[in-house]
Amino acid sequence: MVEVKNMESFWRISDFAKEVGKHPNTVDGWFKQLEEKHIHYVNRTENGEKLYDDLDLSIAQFINQQRANKWALDAIFDSLSHKFDLRSAPDEETSMSTTYGTLGVDLEQFKVEILAAAKEIAASHIKEVKQQYEAIIDKLPEPKSxxxxxxxxxxxxxxxxxxxxxxxxxxxxxxxxxxxxxxxxxxxxxxxxxxxxxxxxxxxxxxxxxxxxxxxxxxxx
Known part of the structure; x- marks a missing residue:
């Protein structure tokens, strides 16, 4: 177990799994799924090794308890946001905010503009397809009486x-x-x-x- 100055605890997977009382593969699998579903992320060292903290321990204990109560994993994962202050991926939030902040761009406004542009492109494509179909229909002979x-x-x-x-x-x-x-x-x-x-x-x-x-x-x- 690694100790830091603020006395918050950090564990590597083998020690962390002992705290939870489950096999390391099981616990690691839970948090891999949480990251894949963009629900919660685990801190990492500079070389990319995962370090689990007190928040991760609370989450893992909750998952373990609900699994004992026969809850499905998806149902447990969906309920986490109501019980914990979950951690976002630093690469998603920090990098985007830093990049666009440096450029003097309002990130939320940028998202709105991107969405509007996407809708405009989609509408233009639909209009083009509609015109193509109308051109084909115009070339068809009139139905006979x-x-x-x-x-x-x-x-x-x-x-x-x-x-x-x-x-x-x-x-x-x-x-x-x-x-x-x-x-x-x-x-x-x-x-x-x-x-x-x-x-x-x-x-x-x-x-x-x-x-x-x-x-x-x-x-x-």
């Missing part, structure tokens, strides 16, 4: 029927150009007639094989 949609559907039906009619005419012409023995069938001993079933099958196959390509050409797909 029901009359326009109905007219387009009707036109599509008419075009498809025309394509089908044209293909049927081509199919009939192609059928008629086939040799007679492929187009007719014998009925009885002395009579022949058009094989209408075979003819219709040929026409349907002709249309089905060409319909898709013909439609794509018409609609320029």
């Amino acid at each position: 029901k009359e326009e949609e109905r007219s387009e559907r009707m036109e599509s039906i008419i075009i498809r029927r025309r394509v089908e009619t044209t293909l049927r005419e081509e199919a009939v012409k192609s059928w008629n150009q086939k040799p007679e023995e492929e187009r007719v069938k014998r009925v009885g001993f002395f009579r022949k007639e058009e094989d209408w079933g075979k003819r219709e099958e040929f026409i349907n196959q002709y249309i089905n094989e060409r319909f898709e390509d013909r439609i794509k050409k018409v609609f320029q797909l």
